[in-house]
Amino acid sequence: MVPPLVLDIDGTLTTVDGRLDPRVLELLPDWEAPVVLATGKAFPYPVALAGFLGRDATVIAENGGVVHVDDETSLLADPSAPRAVIEAFLERGGDLGWGGDETVNRWRETEVAVSVDADEALLREVAAAAGDEVEVVDTGYAFHVKSPDVNKGEGLARVAGSLGVDPEAFVAVGDSENDVSTFEVAGTAYAVANADPAATAAADVVLEAGYMDGTAAVLEALAAGETPPGRRR
Numbered sequence: 001m002v003p004p005l006v007l008d009i010d011g012t013l014t015t016v017d018g019r020l021d022p023r024v025l026e027l028l029p030d031w032e033a034p035v036v037l038a039t040g041k042a043f044p045y046p047v048a049l050a051g052f053l054g055r056d057a058t059v060i061a062e063n064g065g066v067v068h069v070d071d072e073t074s075l076l077a078d079p080s081a082p083r084a085v086i087e088a089f090l091e092r093g094g095d096l097g098w099g100g101d102e103t104v105n106r107w108r109e110t111e112v113a114v115s116v117d118a119d120e121a122l123l124r125e126v127a128a129a130a131g132d133e134v135e136v137v138d139t140g141y142a143f144h145v146k147s148p149d150v151n152k153g154e155g156l157a158r159v160a161g162s163l164g165v166d167p168e169a170f171v172a173v174g175d176s177e178n179d180v181s182t183f184e185v186a187g188t189a190y191a192v193a194n195a196d197p198a199a200t201a202a203a204d205v206v207l208e209a210g211y212m213d214g215t216a217a218v219l220e221a222l223a224a225g226e227t228p229p230g231r232r233r
Helices: 044-053 080-091 120-129 152-163 177-185 197-202 211-223
Strands: 005-007 035-038 059-061 066-069 072-075 112-114 135-138 143-146 171-174 188-191 205-207 230-232
Touching (some): 005 152, 059 152, 066 152, 120 135, 135 177, 152 177, 171 177, 171 211, 177 188, 177 197, 188 197, 188 211
Parallel strands (some): 005 035, 035 059, 171 188
Antiparallel strands (some): 066 072, 112 143
């Protein structure tokens, strides 16, 4: 019997160049346990992916700011403080760094994402001035200006409660600082080989392969009742 899964998307279900790996469409549709997609992306992205997989939209979006389970959506953070930080950042000459692409933040409801090419020092300076109302999380794909009161781990606890599943029954796979809280809640946590230092330190096992190669190794091993390859911490 396979365990329930909680999976990050970027850097975990993707290729090195950021494309969704086609093995996602082979390994996940028929997984005989709940699959939670937990991402820093805006809410529509994991919902769309779940739909293409033919699975229920059980998702954690915006780093825990949005949770959807059993056809119910919960917004768990107030976006006013992050938006105020961004307004101050822009007033001081900062740039979100997305060029003309408005889709990155168009559907975000609880946080704001800033490109990793933006002025990180200025962003963190402005965020620090807001005190404990906001934090900046670096996922390697964006700087997320968000409430410190929400995270993916809290989202997983909420999802598990709604599903009637012990959070420790979940196997988590991720690659980034924003996956640390998930790793702390799930029973077993795997960091893909491309994971950042925070995720690597928090994982139970560091995989031999990166990106979807690592995730696929976990899924294939679990489906076969075997131990996924990797270095246990």
